[in-house]
Amino acid sequence: MTAESVGLLYMLNDAGPVVKFVMLLLLFFSIISWAIMFIKFRYIRSAYKESADFTEVFWQCRTLADAFTKAKALRSSPVARIFITAYMEVARSDSKEGQPTLKSEASYFQAMGSVKRTLRRSINVEVRRLTQLVPFLATAGNTAPFIGLFGTVWGIMNTFQGIGLSGSASLAVVAPGISEALVATAAGLAVAIPAVIAYNYFTDRIRVLDSELQSFSSDLLNIIERDIQKKMEA
Numbered sequence: 095m096t097a098e099s100v101g102l103l104y105m106l107n108d109a110g111p112v113v114k115f116v117m118l119l120l121l122f123f124s125i126i127s128w129a130i131m132f133i134k135f136r137y138i139r140s141a142y143k144e145s146a147d148f149t150e151v152f153w154q155c156r157t158l159a160d161a162f163t164k165a166k167a168l169r170s171s172p173v174a175r176i177f178i179t180a181y182m183e184v185a186r187s188d189s190k191e192g193q194p195t196l197k198s199e200a201s202y203f204q205a206m207g208s209v210k211r212t213l214r215r216s217i218n219v220e221v222r223r224l225t226q227l228v229p230f231l232a233t234a235g236n237t238a239p240f241i242g243l244f245g246t247v248w249g250i251m252n253t254f255q256g257i258g259l260s261g262s263a264s265l266a267v268v269a270p271g272i273s274e275a276l277v278a279t280a281a282g283l284a285v286a287i288p289a290v291i292a293y294n295y296f297t298d299r300i301r302v303l304d305s306e307l308q309s310f311s312s313d314l315l316n317i318i319e320r321d322i323q324k325k326m327e328a
Contacts, residue, residue, distance in 0.1 A: 116245030116278050123234045123241075124285045130227045131292045137170075138224065138299050144171035145306060152177070158184070158321065172220035172303060173310050176213060180311075183212040184318055209318055213311045220307060224300045228293060235290035242282020249275025 148164065148171045155161040162181045165174035184205070253272055 231293035245278025
């Protein structure tokens with residue numbers, strides 16, 4: 095253990111109850127933030143990889159049924175999941191208890207409207223799933239510095255109170271209390287900086303995935319529309 099770490103532990107041990115509470119609160123924010131960063135990084139990385147794999151496979155498949163089989167194997171892909179949802183909706187519209195229903199223009203518009211609504215809902219679900227827990231990083235990044243600053247201000251107040259009681263304002267008396275108080279601000283920044291960086295990174299990745307979902311949804315609607323028209327003409 096280095097002299098710096100020993101000194102830091104000594105300062106924290108001698109800190110007042112409010113500063114200790116602030117440090118514990120910042121420790122809580124730090125642990126939760128790093129856990130979220132680890133979980134979301136793995137989740138979004140897997141979503142990116144499997145979505146890219148599914149998109150490549152999708153355009154190689156000759157029928158939607160073949161793509162449906164491939165999509166079921168890619169459970170981490172949001173693109174594959176919205177495709178599965180849309181495909182199942184098409185299957186329900188295409189046949190009701192085994193009887194064909196797409197035989198009129200009205201049924202065509204009804205089927206397409208149902209697929210569009212299903213895709214829109216599915217995209218919203220996937221975006222919510224991607225953004226889940228991420229707002230906590232923004233909360234930690236925004237509040238941690240102020241929590242640390244509160245601990246610093248409180249510690250400085252106690253230091254000046256001690257100076258008033260002792261009647262001495264020498265550096266030897268002031269410095270320990272000020273350094274103890276400033277540790278809280280440093281801890282707040284240590285929590286906030288990684289949280290803000292991670293939040294911006296995840297937000298950008300989610301924005302790109304959302305754009306891919308919207309693009310794939312438009313392409314899929316065009317394909318489904320052509321398939322439904324072919325069935326009506328058959």
